[in-house]
Amino acid sequence: MSMQTLTSLSASPPAQSKRNRFRLATGSWALPAVLFLVAFLIVPLVANAFRSVTLGEAALNPWAYYEKLLLDSYYSGIFFTTFKVSLVTTLCTLVLGYPVAYFMVRYAGRWNALILFCMIAPLLTSIIMRTFGWRVLLARRGLINVWATDLGIISRPLDILNDPLVVYIGLVHVMAPFMVLSITAVLQGVDVRLEESARVLGANRWRTFRHITLPLSLDGIATGCMLVFVITNGSFLTMLLLGGGKVQTLSLLIYQQFNLTQDVGFAAAMGNVLLISAMVCVALQTRFVRRRGVKA
Amino acid sequence: MTASHVNPPRRRRRPDYLAWGLGIWVVAFMTFLLFPIAAVVVVSFSSATYIAFPMPGLSLRWYARIFEYRPFIDSLIVSLQIAIGSAALGILFGVPAALWVARSKTSAAALIGNLLLAPISVPAIVLGFSLLYLLSAIGVGISFAALLISHTVVAIPYISRTVLAVYRALPPDFEEAASVLGATRWQTLYHTTLPLVRPGIFAGSLFAVLISLDNLPLSFFFGTAQSNTLPVVMLSYMQSQFDPSIAAISTVQMLIAVTALLVLNATYGIDRLTAA
Known part of the structure; x- marks a missing residue:
């Protein structure tokens, strides 16, 4: 830790920046990337926003699709379900993942590499595989039902697979590693001596955690939460394959609109809403983390 | 006492x-x-044609099925081509830009830095949907090229991010020394800078490859009968039947990724991957 502080201090002393230092790259080196991203990221997204206020029903009233999304009770329900699902998933991964991150940084020692490998291994499998895994476990003749009946816990197999709860289980399963890895990255930089000082000065474990560890790891929590929230907002596979399609969210609706009804304007409007909510999350996160960075 | x-x-x-x-x-x-x-x-080792426990016996028939059902192998090859191709293009676009952004203190560089990282925060389904209309309008339509372009957009931020982090932590002394000793700009780049940022390029490319292999929300807009990626084929197969062949192809896909990670761990160290 102290080594890290030393190197980060010596890397950017203010005296050096005054000298005109050698720079390898010039601005033109960024040109290909900028042109590519403007052409294939900015232009299509702007065109999409434009379509959402001009096509179909929006030809007469530009805000027609947005009004439909917010005022029509069916669609506003989907709108709120989307945010509810993302919020619940984010909170669950945080509560489940924080202790794991804390253990990895403070206690794991030589086990850390093994835990890290187990954390990264699921990221190497496709989301289809992980979702399929829950179907294998929870199907009517799946492993859980068979074990539970054998042990006499239930008298006949339950229809767990089509319960909306499974969507949350599936999402938490996919997102949890992102949360843990975001928190460990920040916790690693928290000096253990600060916690020890608090303990020596008479704080119990809970107070030490509340007043030292938790505030110092807020950056990791913020990064993890925004990451999980944004990715969950944009995913539809888990909702499509688990829970019997009972959990309807915006991304799933875009997928269905595209496949079935081909209502381009409406899909564009929904995409735009997802995009704006993602941008708001990122802006919040950058602002939040930067402000804390200044304080620390 | x-x-x-x-x-x-x-x-x-x-x-x-x-x-x-x-x-x-x-x-x-x-x-x-x-x-x-x-x-x-x-x-994936079940001998039954359906998924149920207890399994009646063990067999490798579902691994044989992968080779019988052509779309699985064809799409796996397309997926690997797209993943590696988009990572290579991502390096070509992302690395030079990141090298400039990391050292420049102008507001233009800050803005371009944000642009390089922006695709991470755009939901893939929105990017795919929007790109589909643009690419159709300019005649690329749904094709291998469309898949490659869309996956490259997503590869750029993952590669730029790790290169930025690695290069920012390096003092400019090495490059300065090279230039003082008479190296040209290209010699400095090739012999000094690139070897120093190589861990960043490698880690970023690995992220990009893994994200690309699993990027169903982006791929499903651009697949054609000739070029579809594996997740798209798996999804459509799954929606019609529920047999263990999906388990077998998933296991193969996982083995490929785990092997890649182990190779990387042996050459660069797993800890350095997560550091950025």
Whole structure:
């Protein structure tokens, strides 16, 4: 830790920046990337926003699709379900993942590499595989039902697979590693001596955690939460394959609109809403983390 | 005198309940993470034509089925081509830009830095949907090229991010020394800078490849009968039948990724991957 502080201090002393230092790259080196991203990221997204206020029903009233999304009770329900699902998933991964991150940084020692490998291994499998895994476990003749009946816990197999709860289980399963890895990255930089000082000065474990560890790891929590929230907002596979399609969210609706009804304007409007909510999350996160960075 | 006699053994005897509690929590968490994946691997060796427990017997017939059902192998090859191709293009676009952004203090560089990272925060389904109309308008339509372009957009931020982090942590001294000693700009780049940022390029490319292999929301807009990626083929197969061949192809895909990670761990170290 102290080594890290030393190197980060010596890397950017203010005296050096005054000298005109050698720079390898010039601005033109960024040109290909900028042109590519403007052409294939900015232009299509702007065109999409434009379509959402001009096509179909929006030809007469530009805000027609947005009004439909917010005022029509069916669609506003989907709108709120989307945010509810993302919020619940984010909170669950945080509560489940924080202790794991804390253990990895403070206690794991030589086990850390093994835990890290187990954390990264699921990221190497496709989301289809992980979702399929829950179907294998929870199907009517799946492993859980068979074990539970054998042990006499239930008298006949339950229809767990089509319960909306499974969507949350599936999402938490996919997102949890992102949360843990975001928190460990920040916790690693928290000096253990600060916690020890608090303990020596008479704080119990809970107070030490509340007043030292938790505030110092807020950056990791913020990064993890925004990451999980944004990715969950944009995913539809888990909702499509688990829970019997009972959990309807915006991304799933875009997928269905595209496949079935081909209502381009409406899909564009929904995409735009997802995009704006993602941008708001990122802006919040950058602002939040930067402000804390200044304080620390 | 007595106190110093009593104290040390008492402290030694008290077990750390918190560490044990957290340890049990971690084991439970790992079980939750790995159990569904292990279940898929087990089911892939089933001899039954449906998925049910207890399994009637073991066989490799579902691995044979991967080779019989052409779309699986064809799309796996397309997926690998797209993943590696988009990572290579991502390096070509992302690395030079990141090298400039990391050292420049102008506001233009800050803005371009944000642009390089922006595709990460755009939901893939929105990007795919929007790109589809643009690419159709300029005649690329749905094709291998469309898949490659869309996956490159997503590869750029992952590669730029790790290169930015690695290059920012490097003092400019090495490059300065090279230039003082008479190296040209290209010689400095090739012999000094690139070797120094190589871990960043490698780690970023690995992220990009892994994200690309699993990027269904982006791929499903651009697949054609000739070029579809594996997740798209798996999804459509799954929607019509529920047999263990999906488990077998998933297991193969996982083995490819795990091998890549182990190779990377042996050459660069797994810890450096997560540091950025």
